[in-house]
Amino acid sequence: MKLQIILLWAAVGIYVASSFLYIAGLVFKRPKFVKSAGLAVWLGLVPHSVSIVLRWIQAGHGPYVDFYEVAGSDTWMALVLFLIARYKFPKLDPVGAVILPVSFLFLGLGVMNSPEITQVPDSVRTFWLVVHITFAKLAYGSFLIGTSLAAFQLLKERGLAKQEAAPGVAASTIPVEGMAGTAVGKRGGFLDSLPEPEGLDQSSYRFLAVGFFFLSIMILAGSIWANNIWGSYWNWDPMETWSLISWLIYGAYLHLRSTFGWRGRRASWFAIFAMAVLLFALFGVEYVYRTGHVLYLNRPFPWDK
Amino acid sequence: MFSFLKSVKLAIVLIALLTALIVAGMVIPQANLKPALYAQWWASHPGVAVVVQRLGLDHTFTSWWFLAVVGLFFVNTLACTVDQAVNAWRLAWSSRSGGLQPAGAGTSAGYPEEIATSVLHGRRYVVRGWDYPAEGTWVFLAEKNRAGYWGSVIFHAGLLLIILGVVYGSLGRFEGVMLLTEGERRVEGHGEYIHLEEGPAFAEAHPGFEVGLERVRHFPPTQKTPAGMTSGLTLDGKPFQLGQQAPLVYRGFRIYQDRFGDAVSLESDPGRGAPLQFTAGLLDQITTDGSKVSRGSLVIPGTAVRARLTLYADAALKDGKLFASSLVLKRPLLRVILEGSTGARLFQGDVKAGQGIHAAGLKLTFTGASYWLALRIRRDPGQDMIFAGFGVVLLGLILLYFLIPRKIWVEIKPGSGPDCRDGWQVSVRGSAPRHSDLLEAELEEIRRKLAETPGVYSADVAKGELRFAARGGHWT
Numbered sequence: 169m170k171l172q173i174i175l176l177w178a179a180v181g182i183y184v185a186s187s188f189l190y191i192a193g194l195v196f197k198r199p200k201f202v203k204s205a206g207l208a209v210w211l212g213l214v215p216h217s218v219s220i221v222l223r224w225i226q227a228g229h230g231p232y233v234d235f236y237e238v239a240g241s242d243t244w245m246a247l248v249l250f251l252i253a254r255y256k257f258p259k260l261d262p263v264g265a266v267i268l269p270v271s272f273l274f275l276g277l278g279v280m281n282s283p284e285i286t287q288v289p290d291s292v293r294t295f296w297l298v299v300h301i302t303f304a305k306l307a308y309g310s311f312l313i314g315t316s317l318a319a320f321q322l323l324k325e326r327g328l329a330k331q332e333a334a335p336g337v338a339a340s341t342i343p344v345e346g347m348a349g350t351a352v353g354k355r356g357g358f359l360d361s362l363p364e365p366e367g368l369d370q371s372s373y374r375f376l377a378v379g380f381f382f383l384s385i386m387i388l389a390g391s392i393w394a395n396n397i398w399g400s401y402w403n404w405d406p407m408e409t410w411s412l413i414s415w416l417i418y419g420a421y422l423h424l425r426s427t428f429g430w431r432g433r434r435a436s437w438f439a440i441f442a443m444a445v446l447l448f449a450l451f452g453v454e455y456v457y458r459t460g461h462v463l464y465l466n467r468p469f470p471w472d473k
Numbered sequence: 474m475f476s477f478l479k480s481v482k483l484a485i486v487l488i489a490l491l492t493a494l495i496v497a498g499m500v501i502p503q504a505n506l507k508p509a510l511y512a513q514w515w516a517s518h519p520g521v522a523v524v525v526q527r528l529g530l531d532h533t534f535t536s537w538w539f540l541a542v543v544g545l546f547f548v549n550t551l552a553c554t555v556d557q558a559v560n561a562w563r564l565a566w567s568s569r570s571g572g573l574q575p576a577g578a579g580t581s582a583g584y585p586e587e588i589a590t591s592v593l594h595g596r597r598y599v600v601r602g603w604d605y606p607a608e609g610t611w612v613f614l615a616e617k618n619r620a621g622y623w624g625s626v627i628f629h630a631g632l633l634l635i636i637l638g639v640v641y642g643s644l645g646r647f648e649g650v651m652l653l654t655e656g657e658r659r660v661e662g663h664g665e666y667i668h669l670e671e672g673p674a675f676a677e678a679h680p681g682f683e684v685g686l687e688r689v690r691h692f693p694p695t696q697k698t699p700a701g702m703t704s705g706l707t708l709d710g711k712p713f714q715l716g717q718q719a720p721l722v723y724r725g726f727r728i729y730q731d732r733f734g735d736a737v738s739l740e741s742d743p744g745r746g747a748p749l750q751f752t753a754g755l756l757d758q759i760t761t762d763g764s765k766v767s768r769g770s771l772v773i774p775g776t777a778v779r780a781r782l783t784l785y786a787d788a789a790l791k792d793g794k795l796f797a798s799s800l801v802l803k804r805p806l807l808r809v810i811l812e813g814s815t816g817a818r819l820f821q822g823d824v825k826a827g828q829g830i831h832a833a834g835l836k837l838t839f840t841g842a843s844y845w846l847a848l849r850i851r852r853d854p855g856q857d858m859i860f861a862g863f864g865v866v867l868l869g870l871i872l873l874y875f876l877i878p879r880k881i882w883v884e885i886k887p888g889s890g891p892d893c894r895d896g897w898q899v900s901v902r903g904s905a906p907r908h909s910d911l912l913e914a915e916l917e918e919i920r921r922k923l924a925e926t927p928g929v930y931s932a933d934v935a936k937g938e939l940r941f942a943a944r945g946g947h948w949t
Contacts, residue, residue: 287694289701291719370910381870388863397718399648399729399851401859404506404534409499416492420485426907427481457499 169226169283175219176240176279182212183247183272190265194361202261202361206254209247209264216244216275229288232301235451239278242450243271245305246312253313257371259363266316274451296393300386307382308450311418314375315443318436321368325433327359369431376439380418387411406457410449417442479552487546494542498533501525505532547636554629561622564878564906585897586611589883592922596915598881610886621876622906628869634862642855644674647726649850651684654736654752655843658685658707661850680724682709689733689844691801700801704730704846715848731847734758735767735784735800737807738843740829741774742836749774754845755784764797778819778833781810784842795823805842879905879912881919899923 186208193201220231220240227233231241250267254260362368390408395401402408421438424430430438477483502514504526511531515522522531529536590600590613598615606612649666651659659665660683671677687705694700704715708723715721721728735755742748751774755767770781785797788806795806811820811832820832829838881903901920905912 289717291701291717367910370908374908377874381874384866384870388867392860392863395856396720399720399727399849401856404498404503406499409495413492413495413499416488416495420488420492423481423485423488428485 172219172222172226173279173283175215175222176275179212179216179219180272180276180279182208182215183268183275186212186264187268187272190262190268194262194265199361202264205264205268206251206261209251209268213244213247213251216240216247220244227285227287229293230298230301232297233286233288234284235281235454236278236283238450239274239281242305242308243275243278246309247271249306249309250313253375259361259367260313260317260371262361263313263316263320266319267312270312292393292397294393294396296389296396299389300393303382303386303389307379307386308446310375310379310382311443311446314372314379315439317368317372317375318439320362321365321372321436322433324359324362324368325365328365365432369435372436372439373425376418376442377422380415380422383411383415383418387415407449407453410445410453414442414446414449417445475552478549479556480549481553483549484546484553487542487549490542491546494533494539497530498539501530501533503531503533505535543636547633550629550632550636554626554633557626557629558623561626565619565622585885585899586613588923588926589613589885589899589901590615592919592926593881593883595922596919598879607886610884612882612884615881615883616879618876618878621872621878624869624871624873624876626869628866628873631862631865631867631869634865635859636862638855638858638860638862640855641858642672642853644672645852645854646670646672647675647678647850647852650731651848651850652754652845653684653686653848654754654845655686655688657752658683660684667847680726682724684708684848686846686848687712689846691844693801702730702733704733706848726850726852729849729851731849733844733846735786735802735805736843736845737782737784737805738840739773739780740838740840741776742838743776743834744836745775748836748838750840752843753782755782756845758800762794762796764795765800766797767800773835773837776833776835777814778835779812779814780837781812783808786842802842802844807839807842809837809839811837877905877907877911879903879915881916 186205189201189205189208193199193203193205223231223237223240227237231237246267250260250264254264363371387408390411391401394403394408421430421435421442424438425435502511504511525531529538533539593600593615596617598617601614601616603614604612648670650668651661651665652667653659661681662679663669663677685707687707689702689704692701692703701717703717706713706715706721706728708721708728713721713723715728715730717730736752737755738750738752740748740750753769753771755769757768759766759768764785767784767786768782770779772779785795785806785808786800787797787803789796789798789804795808805826806823807825808823809820809830810818813819813833820830822830824830824839826839826841829836881901884900884902885897887897901916901923903912903916
């Protein structure tokens, strides 16, 4: 247990350093800092992954039961998705300035939470639980990246508006490889490192649409799982209901984009609002409601620890 | 009317309304979902609670206005789906409606055609048809991912199937909780349940099988698994093992273990005739003075004496006091308080299994302890429809987001101007319902590929125009 905690704290430390490098790299216009920050994520994933594997072996179940496990595995998935995304679209690299701080904060909160192992009966560990949990992590990772892109879209658009308002500043147009659009901004400014707002907007949309797909699978698999073990596919449990609310909100986002042509600022603000609801569904519900989402795993043993 | 019902604006309004109502249902305590919490809230907010109750906000998810919004959402989704299906049909088959000749018919455009079709085939495009708009000019249409047009239709059809499944399921559903103590048998039927919910179309279709509880086995927790239990059941005389959170399916009904607890078997002998044996399930499980105990009370049959019973399932002495760390039966000890009809206490004492007491003119023997089990028996005829709907929804999403349909038109016409001599001019254009930036990227890739082929002597990749020399010609 001690080793897991030490490894996770090491990962938190590396992610803090990576966040610092990302932000410093963007603010002080040092591309080398940004590059090093990306390498630091790879480095941080080593102790992070080892810690998750150790916990898995020790607990005898996957990392999905308590906040300690969920925070550790969700941030891991978000960071892995981010690394895949930046490999595919190198211009996404600066998005790390949002993803890394969010990740180390959640991971830190998770480590500070009780690492006591909650036992899970064998009977609930079914195929559908694996699908439910895997897609939950994929969904949250995709939404986090999509929302970060939306936030950068807003920043970029604001920067461009300011630039247009300031006379005598030349704009540069840099072709972007692997992404829609080109980077436009003040020559040498930190916004240069980002694609143009339309490209960010499109990429954000794609991640959110894929996240919606994953979220749908998560809800559907959870529902089948619940039906198999408790006899009811829908219990109006606060966590499942808030997940449904998130799903409806993302559904509205996709409709607003595809039918009403919502793009740019409006779509980005909506994406940030949807993410706030999703974060509440994932982490906030347990503090407000008495949800049995995880505790149900041990039902019906009210008298046994 | 249909244009109003199929309106996407209406869909957005309904999604927003549904979301708001569900949030309201999450913020306001719901009487039917959390009765204890609701009672607590009612006691602390009596003024607001009355208003909430009058408006029906305390049972949001079963209120007529919530169901009305869901109903309207269903109608809207149905209308949208029909409209989208018509559009998808038109888009998917527009090559026919556009009057194109089938692929392979007519004269060949020669070398540029071979090159263009080969490049498009390499990118999984299928040539759908040809047109000859002017003398010596060929236009052909190539498509891929045509199934993607149906993504939205299939996704919404899946949602409709889920809603239909929920409605069908709630009409014909049945759920009941039956209490059994070890060794007891009951014939399934309306009167045998302590809690019952039946849909209006269930029509008393009870299967009427015999249920017996043979034995409940308790497993202590291990390092990796929590405590568990299994029940040995008989159904119509056949033995079955029922696991924790692992139901049995019998004659279309699903049988689950729900709560369980301790029961005591007693024998009373009031001295008038034969002794009477009976078993009492102690439903009240509480912690008192640090001990986990089961409690219950009953009027002893044939007398006016009320017995208040507290069972220490695993009794031990701790600091001179009776203590039990769990409700798992190991060393049962029963605390008995007998009261007369006026409530006057007649007796209080502790007995072990096999021991009896003499008080108030009767002999009461604690013959042993066992477990009671609440079986939840349910049937939901809409369940399979809902799960089929889930599958359809996912299929729709896959088609919608991972199979974007694309159309590409290639126009081949005789070259003009002094450079073209006997060659051709080729133009490439395309369309896609979503992600037009990705289509543009692909078009550029196709044009670049075409421009690299021998025989092309002039290419404007951005415009999509290429000039081919005559077969065998070369760049000059």
